[in-house]
Amino acid sequence: MKGVRAALRISRRNARRSKWRSALILAMIGLPVALASFVLSALFGPGPLPDHGHYPLGQADAVVTGAHEWAGLTQDAWGNSGSPQPGRDQTPFTPAEIAALVGPGNRIVPFAQAYVRYLTPQGYGSGEIRQVDLDDPMSRGTFRLIEGRLPAAPGEAVVSAARLDPAEGAAPGATLYVGEERRPLRIVGVALFDLAGIEPAFAAFPGSLPDAAFGPVGPGLRSRGWLVDSTHPLTWADVRRLNARGLVVVSRAVVDAAPPDEAPSRVRVSSIAQTAPWVAIMLLEVVLLAGPAFAVGRLRRAREFALVAVQGGSPAHLRTIALADGLLFGVAASVPGAALGVGAAWLARPLLERRAGYLLPPLAVPWAAVATAAALGVVAGLLAALAPAVSASRTDPVAVLSGRRERGRERAGRPLLGIVLVVAGTAATIASAGHELGLIATSALVTQLGLVALTPVLVAAVARLAARLPLPLRFAARDAVRNRGRTAPAVAAVMTAVVALTAVGVTWQSRLAQRPAYAQDYPQAPAGALWIAGPDLTPGLWDRVRSAVREELPAGVPLVEARMLATSAGAPVYASVPDDASGTSRVELSDASRSGGLLVGNDDLLRYVLRRDDPRAAAALHEGKAVVLNPAVIRQGQVSINVSPAAGPDDLAPLPLPAVGTQATGEGWARAVIAPEVAAKHGYGTMTAMLVVDPADFRVPRATADRITAKVEGITGKATVRLEVPEPPDDTLLLVVLGIAAAVLVLGMTFVATMLAAAEARPDLETMSAVGAAPRVKRAIVAGQALVIALLGSVVGVLAGFAPGIAAARYPDPHPAVFLRADGVTTMVPADTPVIAIPWALVGLLVVALPLLAALGGAAFTRSRLPLPRRRAT
Structure with a gap:
């Protein structure tokens, strides 16, 4: 010791x-x-994050909600109950009744939260609005104000930082108009909210919205209730007592005493x-x-x-x-x-x-x-x-x-051990292709250890190949061999970093080259079509968008309009056209138009959807029938469509329509087309969902599409413009991220090793100075040392990184691929055979650019004057 x-x-x-x-x-x-x-x-x-979602307690002792009709309900510690069901005929408790039930001396503060639709200058939006006094001490801990101030009067609100978007009118100073009554709500600040419950998009001061805006009382998070500041902790006995009267209670004392879930650590x-x-x-x-x-x-x-x-x-x-x-x-x-x-x-x-x-x-x-x-x-x-x-x-x-x-x-390493590890690691990497990434990384690690053991041998081989090179490179290679204990770790460090970067690059590039995994990334219209979707735009904004598009199109090119169902007040109604005879639908809110697959329009829209003229289908449209692209969903000459409002808890009654089936040949989200008169007959209005330029009428050039996109974005941030043309995968982010990492790692390690090598080679440089070597020789030698280290490490690293990169690229996507049939139905299929793509730009950066840059950097940051030989005392 x-x-x-x-x-x-x-x-x-x-x-x-x-x-x-x-x-x-x-x-x-x-x-x-x-x-x-x-x-x-x-x-x-x-x-x-909490598994049991409820309205966040903050500094309150309890959260209660309920109705007289819920008497005798049962719940767990977190307020989950299967007994109460929300309904319009339920009678909520009054504040006086709540105060009497929870006990004298307790203070209560009302809150409410619901999913609502609101209007901004950029169009409609929807989200959770919470109505509560954030300045009350019981609300502390549920939010943090990061900009502006708290609401202080009815009609004021703060916006969640997650929904902050000045381009869409959700920012301090903007005014929202909430609900069908268009209640004004001015945003005065930005806040971060707790995720214990459903995170609100906005939090308004009490009295900003009427109770009717929050729907019926319910046991969930979208409800009305009270925060309780009690004089004593509410025990489980208190909770059961209040359950008997019809209250759902989340008590801090009960939650803290509940048995914890499985430890996440x-x-x-x-x-x-x-x-x-x-x-x-x-x-x-x-x-x-x-x-x-x-x-x-x-x-x-x-x-x-x-x-x-x-x-x-x-x-x-x-x-x-x-x-x-x-x-x-x-x-x-x-x-x-x-x-x-x-x-x-x-x-x-x-x-x-x-x-x-x-x-x-x-x-x-x-x-x-x-x-x-x-x-x-x-x-x-x-x-x-x-x-x-x-x-x-x-x-x-x-x-x-x-x-x-x-x-x-110093020996030339252990070539036999290195060869065995490289062969075993490579074989294991090949065998692990398509399996867990941890197994691939383990196999790559074995290969890396073998290459580290072989590095001294590789360094010696480079020195033999450098026999006919100029003096600086020949000296650098022989110096590397003579000092393998210093050179081999430096080369191995560069090689290890390059292996990781190459493997990530191959995997990333291969993923980009594969077909997308989500339906929104697939063609949503025929090839060459230009479409603008904006189900949240007002009629005035649609008029401006329509004028901007027509300014960029040649005269006479028709602009096909696709509409969707709406309520009499103009709120969108989402339709769900069945996938098959079972009546299920997986498309409801996935398409850009958010129409659910039911489009309202005329003959131009029908021709665009079918990709051909169909006299029988056109006649059925004029007769008031629905033209359905999947005849299998028609039963006894009718198709049943489920409809629901954009905001509100209640679904509407199913919409039965007489239907005619036909086969589509194009691509898109449309599943059925009806005439506007059919919607009006059943009490629905319509609203514009999409504008389309049919490629059969005019193929929009890319430059024109870019100008249209710029104009539409200048009008509103709630519209989507897309030209349906195949585009190569964008690997800019890949090159930027991996390029920066490669430059930092490879150049940093090379410069460190080069400085150490130059310091150790001082006696040799003194000898060169003594025999009359030119001053630039030192720069050339240091540049050669940097080039040897960076080039050898990069070349071996790139070659070794291909195997784990290809193996990882063959790992199947855990999500099945999604594609659209011609009738608009999404179909889940296993992923395609993985595509292997090599990022040649990254390979060139690693093998050519960075070694040359390392050599230039070593020469640039080295003094050209050679050291004079030191005289030793005799």
Whole structure:
């Protein structure tokens, strides 16, 4: 133990002497630990979101809601009850009755929440509106104001940060008109809300909306109720007493005493299996990155090791002194790194909440996971110092103290072990294609370990190939071979980073090349069609959009209008045309028009939907029948369509229509077409849902479509413009993200290794200066050293990254693919055979651009004057 203490004191003294090298090693070990601690604290620290949704308690002691007709109901601790059913004939309690039931001395504050439709200057919108006094102490903890002020009078509201959108009229200073009565609601602030219940889009001051706007009393979150500030905790006996009178109660005392759910922090074996390979890869990268720094530190301290050896120090003593560096730097970097990550997660909470759009649960740092990350940092420091420690134990004191270079004992690695691991890892990667990503990562890790073992052999092979190259490159290659203990870890570090980047790039590019997984990404109209969808636009906005589109189209080109059902007040009605004879429908709100597949229009719309002229279908449309694109849903000459209002809890009565079936040949969401007179006959109005330019009439050029899009976006942010033409996948984000990561990792590691190599090659540069080498030779040599490290690591890394990337790309999408039939029905099918796409731009960046940039950077940041030889005393 005394020897360890002395070794740590020696390491601390040397760390103070070499401040820049020490800072570099601390950053190499500490930053990954800080990053891991930040991710663990930011993602897993807030704890799970509540499984039992109810109106958030805030600082209230209880939340109650109910009706006289609910007497004798039963509930669980979180207020879930199967007994009460909302209905228009139920009699809610009055505030006086609630005050009498919960007991004297208790204070109650009313609240209400419902899903409503509102009007903005940009068109209609819909969302949850909560009506409660946010300034009341019982509301504290349910929100946080981040902009503006709280509502202080009826007619004022705050908008949720998740719904803040100035382009759509949802921002401070805007005025909303809510419900059919168009009650004005002025937005005065922005707030983040708790996710314990249904997050509201707006929170209004009490009295802003009438009770009728919130519908009947119900046991759920969209209801009316009261927050209770009681003089004593409401126990389960109190809850059962109030249940007997018809109240559903969520009591803080009961919820806190309820048995907790399964602990979310319980680590499962499957989770460990999925996480372990990624942790091992990160640990390997840190070891390879910090290894050269420890190796150069050992060379700089060679005289110190030699003096210890001549004074009786054993090889074990020398190893202990060298390993003390790893222990010292590992602890000194990991502990502050873990603290820095936790602190950064705490400081970043407001930003994360603003980004998420809601309040996060209280921070609960997963100390066990953070301590594990710190322990791995210490282990990484020890592993990085292990190879230099073994070299230190073999110090030749006579050669060192006499000023001669030590005889190299570095071997060309373990090629047999490396070959076995590479072959086994590659075979396992091929076999794991299409399986879990954790298995693929494990196989790739085995391959990486084999390549690390083969790196010295690869470095030696490069030196033999460089025999006919110019002097700087030839010197750099031979210097790399002569100092394999320093070069091999640097090359391996670059290679490991490039393998990961290449694998991610191949997987990402392949996913982009595959067909989309969601119906909205598939063609929603015939090829070449231009459509504008805006079910939330007002008639005035549609007139402006229609005029803007006609300005860009040639004269005489018809503009097909598709309409949808609406109430007499002009609110949209969603229709659900059946998928098949069973009457089910999966399309209700998925299409851009939000019509549910039932379109209202004339002969032009019918021809557009069918992609042909059909006299029989046109005659049926004129006769007041529905033209159905899937004849299988017609029963006894009729089709039954379910309809529901845009806002409101009650569905409308099914709509039976006489129907004629026909077969469609195009693509789109339409399932049935009816004439406007049919809608009026059944008491419905209509409203514009889409404008379409039929490609049979005119194919809109891309430039024209872009101008139309710009004009429509200038009018309203609630309209969608799309030209149905095939477009190549956009890989810009792929190149930007991976390009930045590659530049930081590859160039950073290359520059570090090059600086260390240049410092170690000082005696050779002195010799060159003595024999008359030109000043630019030093720049060329440093550039050659950077090129050798970056090029060898990048080329091998790219080749090794193809296999795990292709294997991950073949992993099937867990969601089945969705496509549209000609009759507008969505069909679920297994995913296609994965498409393998290579990101050649990324490969070129890794193999060509970054090595050349590393060489240029090494030459640019190196002084051209060669050092003069130092004279040694004789």
